[in-house]
Structure formats: structure tokens, C-alpha cells
Amino acid sequence: MDHGYISYSVFFICLGMEIILIGLSHKTAPVEIREKFSIPGDxxxxxxxxxxGLPGGRENMFLSTCNRMEVLSVVEDREESAGWIKNFLGGVAGMSGDELTPYLYVRKGEEAVAHLFRVTASLDSMVLGEPQILGQVKEAYRQAVGNKAAGLVLNKLFHRSFFVAKRVRTETKIASQAVSVSFAAVELAKKIMGSLNDKRAMLIGAGEMSELAARHFISQGVREIIVANRTHSRALELAQSLRGKAIPFADFPGMLKDVDIVLSSTGSAHYIIHKEHLTGIIRARKNKPMFFIDIAVPRDVDPAINEIENVYVYDIDDLQGVVESNKEERRKEIQKAEEIVRQGVEAFQRWLSSLEVVPTILDLRQRLEKIRQREVEKTLTLMKNASDEERKTLDILTQSIINKILHHPISLLKHQEGKGEGKLYVDLTRKIFHLDNEEEDD
Amino acid sequence: MNIIFFMAALIIYLLGTAASLAYLVSLRRLFAKLGKFTLTAGFAVHSAALVVRYLEAGYTPITNLHESLSFFAWSIVGVYLVINVKYQVEVLAAFVSPVAAVLIILASLFPKEILPLAPVLESYWLPIHVTLAFFGNAMFTLAFAAGVMYLIQERQIKSKKIGAFYHRLPALKILDDLNYRCLTFGFPLLTLGIISGSVWAESAWGAYWSWDPKETWSLITWFLYAALLHGRLTVGWRGRRAAIFAIVGFAVLVFTFLGVNLLLTGLHAYN
Structure with missing residues (x-):
């Protein structure tokens, strides 16, 4: 093997394939920009x-959700392609590439891989750990495969990212804690009342935030929603969209004994629910628990009500406190998840670097050399009387057989290096000769 | 021979305790499963120990403190395994395993020899009376556990200081239901236990009721639980008050079971 050949190859590695990811998300772009990229499937x-059609690109994937847009490409030259892709995205959004640039992030190589893994594992989501993103990434990948836009590298990359996401989901508890105020309220309600299936909730005041919380409650199975609002028309409107029932504002005190969860958010300057009022109600309910969620500022619900047995009152600060303590618990889980991502990136990079031509040629030679030595040894133990001359001849013979066999594959590999199908040849070579002893997991 | 099984059960319960505590700390499902499996295995081995002792002794082995404590541990685990079918409260195992382990360790400290049965106990009422009473006690023990967990969880939610227990303990509703369920099973068992004891007393001692300390304290326990059941059914007691009641009831029950035997003398003392 001549050294001239190796340095020649090393030079060409720099012209190999590179992974680049350009995107924007809720962390970098306001909704006005994000909505320009909410693109239907077709x-x-x-x-x-x-x-x-862009020059220099080999494999592509396009992901678009309401919170993010990502283009992941395998390209020949990432500096050049970054420019092309930015301009292209600007075109999609009806802006120039430069106008769009401040909202975009560009990740290259290992960083791009890590970013994709984090996105797929829902570590980069607005609601950390939410499960939809995995499905969305799978769909984006399916589209790329359907359009023959995904090749060797993206196939491996995505399968690895699904594997990482699955590990994060099963080995950490990222998704299990409520870190938004309305989720925390739902979680508390469940900790108090168990299943919410036979529970009724009443909204007093029809603000945006109580509507959001009401939707969480509905998704958790709350049986009925009752809406009371000073402006009755708004109550009717909200009740309709929540499939609930509107009652006149003045009637809400009489309704209290029939509801389990009360979400209050009126603009009242004083408490609208008093302790004296509640003691009778709780007796009438035979101590069935009640949960008051007071998101109004100034508060609607007298905090002293919390002192009554089987009644719980949380104001907005209390809920915020729960969210903070949940975040604390979750921080530990995030560390675990990031470690899983790191391992995933490492495994992928190992695979990627194995696709370089030079290491493959070295591995190939080594593999055959090992076989040769083993077989020569075996033969020599049978030929106990062989002279040194004969031994040497046998050695030369076997070596030259290997060289002859390897000549064409190696020159083909060298020839394909840096070309479109280059990685495919390397991958195939590695598989045919079984160069990666045990391809791990997946 | 029964001692070998007994010791094996002791070791398995200790393992179960370790697994349940590991679950409590880590919240890993694996430990919960492991804990439940060990508890079930411990129960099986413990059952074998009781059967073997029964065969070796020739009478139901609930006649001295060693046997009683061991049988009590067995009842608690058994009752837990039954309750667990309906109420999947994993953390309860973290209570039941250590309690079973402690009881059985206590049992191991008392004389284990099989002695000839006292003539007064030679009756088919022995297994009936004692089993009923012990199953009732086991139910109340679980009600106690549910009560303690309820108070902890309620404290967390009321005070708005969400700590480690918040995520580990089940919903207040579930704990309250569990408390109630154990009460509705435990109370009839206790009642039947007292009635069967009374009938047996008539045939053995010639009187249905003789105000022996055990009888007196059993009656006090009975009244306490009767009050709790009544409060729950008619006035709508629940939650905190019911939990506290279950805890107080259990304290009296422990005294009836242990205190009376160790501190007071009377017809029920046989060791």
C-alpha cells in the first residue's frame, strides 16, 4: 500500500457529503413568520x-408544524448550500433570503444531527415532551422517502432519531409533569378528585386563559362545562364552542353546589365567592370535594376558603408555584434525555465516519489480511515438513491473491469518492465484507 | 421444617421492602413490578410455612405471639393482594412490605417451639374466630395506611407546597375510597369475629361475655369503627376526618392486639 494514495484520499474527504439543517421555531421566530411556513401536506x-432542484444538494427533508419549520439536507458544500436554501425559503415565505435570515438557525454536521434528535424527542418543543412531534417528523420522513429525496444518510439519520425519541420517551419522565399553569390546574384536579369523568366544571368569567384551561379539562374527560359571564352573549358564545351550558351571571352562586371545579377569572375588584357562602354549600354537597382555580387578578375567591375541609383554592401564584416545582423535577429528567441524545449522535457519527473511503479500504485490507493469516497458519500446521522457502512462497502467493482480488474494488471506491453514489458504494462494501462486526441496536 | 419456610418468607419480604422503597425513590415501573412480584412470592412461601406448621402442630397455628404475629403479617399481605386487584395503588406495597417484614421479624423473636395445645383452645372455633378477627384487623391496617397517605397528600395540596410525595402518592379520591372500602370489609369481619368469639366463649368458659380486657378493648375498637362507618354513610364524613378516624381506630386496635396481651392479664393470654 503506498502512502501517496492515502494522502490523496484524505484530501478528497473534505469534498464528501455534509449535513446541514436550516430552520426556525417558536424560539427564534414570531408567529407572523411561522405561519408563512404552515404548509399543507401536498x-x-x-x-x-x-x-x-437546488445545486449541490443530494438528500432533503422538509418539516413543517405550527411551531417550527426545518429543512435538513445532505449537501456537497454547506456554505454554498446554506445560501441557496435560505434564498429558497425566503421565496416560500414571500420575503428575501436576507429578510428571513434573522429568524433562521443554521446547524451543520454533528450539531444538525443533535438538533434533529432533540426535535424528534420533543426536547425542543414548546410544550416539552408533547407526543405529536414524533408523528410529524415521521410524516416528513415518509414524504421525503416517497419523493425519493431521502437517501443513504437521511435513512440512517431518521431511523436513529426515532430510536432516540423512543428511548427518551420510555427511559425518562419528560412528558409526565405539568409545566404550564392550566396543565398544573388539571393535574391538581386529578390529584384531588381522581378521574374527572363524572365531574362538572364551571367557568366564571369567559377570558382567554380560562377557555384554554377549560379545553384541558374537557380533554381530560370533564363531563360538563357551565359558563357564567357578566356579558351573557360572550357566555353563550363560549359555551357553544366548549359544548357546555351558559347560565346568567347572577345564577352562579346557586350553581356552586352542583359543580366540582370552579375556574374564576372575572374582572371584579372584590372577592365574588366568600367563605360564609361556601360552608353551607359544602354541607349540602355532603363534603364532596371542590376545587377552586382563581386566575383573576385581583382575586375572585376568598383564600380563606382553602381552610374549609375538602375544599381547595389555588390562585394564579399558587399554580405558578406548582409549575416551578414541576420544572425542578423535570430538569433532572432533561439531563437524562440529553445524555440519550448525545449517545445517539455519537452512534450516528461513528456510522457516518465509517462511510469514508480511506477507513473502509483500511478495514477491508485488514479483514482480508486476518483471514489470510489464519488460513496460512492452518495450512502450515498440516505441512510440518515445509522448508522456509516453501513457507515464504505460500505467504507471497496468498498475499498476491488478496491484492488481485482487492484491486478492482479499491480502485472503484477511490473513483466513486466524493461522487453522488460514493457513500452507497462504501456502505455496500462494508456490508458485503461484514466490516462492522455487530451493527448495534435499532 | 415450618421455620425454614418462615425464614424464607422473612427474607423475601425484606427483598420486597427493598424493591418497594427503590420504587418510591426512583418511580421506575420495574421496581413496582418487582415489589409486587416479591410480595406475591413471599405470600406463597409464607402460606406454605403456615400449612406446614399446621400439619406439624396438628392445630391452627394462631395460639401464641409468634404464631399470631406471623399470621397477622400473612393476613395483611393477603388482604393487600386482594385489594390490589381493584385498587392499583403501587405505593401501598411500599407500606405493606415493610409492615409484613417488621411483623414477621417480631414474630421470629418470640419462642417458636410447637407446644401442646391448651385444652381450652381445642375447638373448631379457634380457626374461625381468629381468622375472622385477623382478616378484619388486616383490613383496618390497610385503612390506616390509606389514612396516613391521605393526610400527607392532603397536607401537600392544602399547603400548596408540592413536594416529592405529590407525584408519588395517588389521588385523594382514591385514598379515600380505599379507606372506605377497607372499612366496609373490615367492619363486618370484626363484628363476626366478636360474635364467633362470644359463641365460643359460651361453650368454653360458660358465658358469652365476661369483660375480659381483650373483649372490652375489642368492643371499644368496634364502637370506633362503627362510629366511622356511621359518619361516612349518614353525615358524609370523608377525607381528612375519615383518615384521622381510621388512624385512631388503628392505634386502639394495635393496643387491643398487642397491648392487652403484653400489659394486661386475662382470659386471652396464652403465652
Whole structure:
């Protein structure tokens, strides 16, 4: 093996394939920008087609959700391609590439891999650990495969990212804690009342935040929602959209004994629910628990009500406190998840670097050399009377057989290096000769 | 021979305790499963120990403190395994395993020899009376556990200081239901236990009721639980008050079971 050949190859590695990711998310772009990229499924295929038309790109994936947009490409030269992709995305949004640039992040190589893994594992989501994103990434990948935009590298990359996401989901408790105020309220209600299936909730005041919380309660199975609001028309409107029942504002005190959860958010300057009022109600309810969620500032519910047995009152600060303590618990889980991502990136990078031509040629030679030595040894133990001359001849013979066999594959590998199908040849070579002893997991 | 099984059960309960505590700390499902499995295995081995002792002794082995404590531990685990079918409260195992382990360790400290049965106990009422009473006690023990957990969880939610227990303990509703369920099973068992004891007393001692300390304290326990059941059914007692009642009831029950035997003398003392 001559050294000239190796340095020649090393030079070419720099021209190999590179992974680049350009995107924007709720962390970098306001909704006005994000909504320009909320693209229906069929148009996403069109975008994939146009991405494929950009110079220097080999594999592409396009992901669009309400909180993020990402383009992941395997390219020849990432500096050059970054410019092309930015301009292209600007075109999609109806802006120039430069206008869009401040909202975009660009990740290259290992960082791009880590970013994709974090996104898929829902570590980069607005609601950390939410499960939809995995499905969305799978769909984006499916589209890329359908459009023949995904090749060797993206296939491996995505399968690895699904594997990482699965590990994060099963080995950490990222998704199990409520870190938004309305989720915390739902979680508390469940800790008090168990299942919410046979529970009724009443909204007093029809603000945006109580509507959001009400939707969480409905998704957790609350049986009925009752809405009371000073402006009755708004109560009717909200009741309709929540499939609940509107009652006149003045009637809410009489309704209290029939509801389990009360979400209060009126603009009243004083308490509207008093302790004296509640003691009778709780007796009438035979001590069935009640949960008051007071998100109004100034408060609607007399905090002294919390002192009554089987009644619980949480104001907005209390809920915020729960959220903080949940975040604390979760921080530990995030560390675990990040470690899983790190391992995933490492495994992927190992695979990627194995696709370089030089290490593959070295591995290939080594593998055959090992076989040769083993077989020569075996033969020599049978030929106990062989002279030194004969031994040497046998050695030379076997070596030259190997060289002859390897000549064509190696020159083909060298020839394909840096070309479109180059990685495919390397991958195939590694598989045929079983160069990666045990490809781990997946 | 029964001692070998007994010791094996002791070790398994200790393992179960370790697994349950590991679950409490880590919240890993694996430990919960392991804990439940060990508890079930411990119960099986413990049952074998009781059966073997029964065969070796020729009478139901609930006649001295060693046997009683061991049988009590067995009842608690058994009752827990039954309750667990309906109420999947994993943390309860973290209570039951250590309690079973402690009881059985206590049992191991008392004389284990099989002695000839006292003539007065030679009656088919022995297994009936004692089993009923012990199953009732086991139910009340679980009600106590549910009560303690309820108070801890309620404290957390009321005070708005969400700590480690908040995520580990089940919903207040579930703990309250569990408390109630144990009461509705435990109370009839206790009642039947007292009635069967009274009938047996008539045939053995010639009087249905003789105000022996055990009888007196059993009656006090009975009244306490009767009051709790009544409060729950008619006035709508629940939650905190019911939990506290279950805890007080259990304290009296422990005294009836242990205190009376160790501190007072009377017809029920046989060791």
C-alpha cells in the first residue's frame, strides 16, 4: 500500500457529503413568520421537489408544524448550500433570503444531527415532551422517502432519531409533569378528585386563559362545562364552542353546589365567592370535594376558603408555584434525555465516519489480511515438513491473491469518492465484507 | 421444617421492602413490578410455612405471639393482594412490605417451639374466630395506611407546597375510597369475629361475655369503627376526618392486639 494514495484520499474527504439543517421555531421566530411556513401536506411534496432542484444538494427533508419549520439536507458544500436554501425559503415565505435570515438557525454536521434528535424527542418543543412531534417528523420522513429525496444518510439519520425519541420517551419522565399553569390546574384536579369523568366544571368569567384551561379539562374527560359571564352573549358564545351550558351571571352562586371545579377569572375588584357562602354549600354537597382555580387578578375567591375541609383554592401564584416545582423535577429528567441524545449522535457519527473511503479500504485490507493469516497458519500446521522457502512462497502467493482480488474494488471506491453514489458504494462494501462486526441496536 | 419456610418468607419480604422503597425513590415501573412480584412470592412461601406448621402442630397455628404475629403479617399481605386487584395503588406495597417484614421479624423473636395445645383452645372455633378477627384487623391496617397517605397528600395540596410525595402518592379520591372500602370489609369481619368469639366463649368458659380486657378493648375498637362507618354513610364524613378516624381506630386496635396481651392479664393470654 503506498502512502501517496492515502494522502490523496484524505484530501478528497473534505469534498464528501455534509449535513446541514436550516430552520426556525417558536424560539427564534414570531408567529407572523411561522405561519408563512404552515404548509399543507401536498404542497410540502412540491417544496421537496424544488429543494431537489437546488445545486449541490443530494438528500432533503422538509418539516413543517405550527411551531417550527426545518429543512435538513445532505449537501456537497454547506456554505454554498446554506445560501441557496435560505434564498429558497425566503421565496416560500414571500420575503428575501436576507429578510428571513434573522429568524433562521443554521446547524451543520454533528450539531444538525443533535438538533434533529432533540426535535424528534420533543426536547425542543414548546410544550416539552408533547407526543405529536414524533408523528410529524415521521410524516416528513415518509414524504421525503416517497419523493425519493431521502437517501443513504437521511435513512440512517431518521431511523436513529426515532430510536432516540423512543428511548427518551420510555427511559425518562419528560412528558409526565405539568409545566404550564392550566396543565398544573388539571393535574391538581386529578390529584384531588381522581378521574374527572363524572365531574362538572364551571367557568366564571369567559377570558382567554380560562377557555384554554377549560379545553384541558374537557380533554381530560370533564363531563360538563357551565359558563357564567357578566356579558351573557360572550357566555353563550363560549359555551357553544366548549359544548357546555351558559347560565346568567347572577345564577352562579346557586350553581356552586352542583359543580366540582370552579375556574374564576372575572374582572371584579372584590372577592365574588366568600367563605360564609361556601360552608353551607359544602354541607349540602355532603363534603364532596371542590376545587377552586382563581386566575383573576385581583382575586375572585376568598383564600380563606382553602381552610374549609375538602375544599381547595389555588390562585394564579399558587399554580405558578406548582409549575416551578414541576420544572425542578423535570430538569433532572432533561439531563437524562440529553445524555440519550448525545449517545445517539455519537452512534450516528461513528456510522457516518465509517462511510469514508480511506477507513473502509483500511478495514477491508485488514479483514482480508486476518483471514489470510489464519488460513496460512492452518495450512502450515498440516505441512510440518515445509522448508522456509516453501513457507515464504505460500505467504507471497496468498498475499498476491488478496491484492488481485482487492484491486478492482479499491480502485472503484477511490473513483466513486466524493461522487453522488460514493457513500452507497462504501456502505455496500462494508456490508458485503461484514466490516462492522455487530451493527448495534435499532 | 415450618421455620425454614418462615425464614424464607422473612427474607423475601425484606427483598420486597427493598424493591418497594427503590420504587418510591426512583418511580421506575420495574421496581413496582418487582415489589409486587416479591410480595406475591413471599405470600406463597409464607402460606406454605403456615400449612406446614399446621400439619406439624396438628392445630391452627394462631395460639401464641409468634404464631399470631406471623399470621397477622400473612393476613395483611393477603388482604393487600386482594385489594390490589381493584385498587392499583403501587405505593401501598411500599407500606405493606415493610409492615409484613417488621411483623414477621417480631414474630421470629418470640419462642417458636410447637407446644401442646391448651385444652381450652381445642375447638373448631379457634380457626374461625381468629381468622375472622385477623382478616378484619388486616383490613383496618390497610385503612390506616390509606389514612396516613391521605393526610400527607392532603397536607401537600392544602399547603400548596408540592413536594416529592405529590407525584408519588395517588389521588385523594382514591385514598379515600380505599379507606372506605377497607372499612366496609373490615367492619363486618370484626363484628363476626366478636360474635364467633362470644359463641365460643359460651361453650368454653360458660358465658358469652365476661369483660375480659381483650373483649372490652375489642368492643371499644368496634364502637370506633362503627362510629366511622356511621359518619361516612349518614353525615358524609370523608377525607381528612375519615383518615384521622381510621388512624385512631388503628392505634386502639394495635393496643387491643398487642397491648392487652403484653400489659394486661386475662382470659386471652396464652403465652
Amino acid at each position: 404542497q410540502a411534496e412540491d417544496i421537496l421537489g424544488r429543494l431537489a
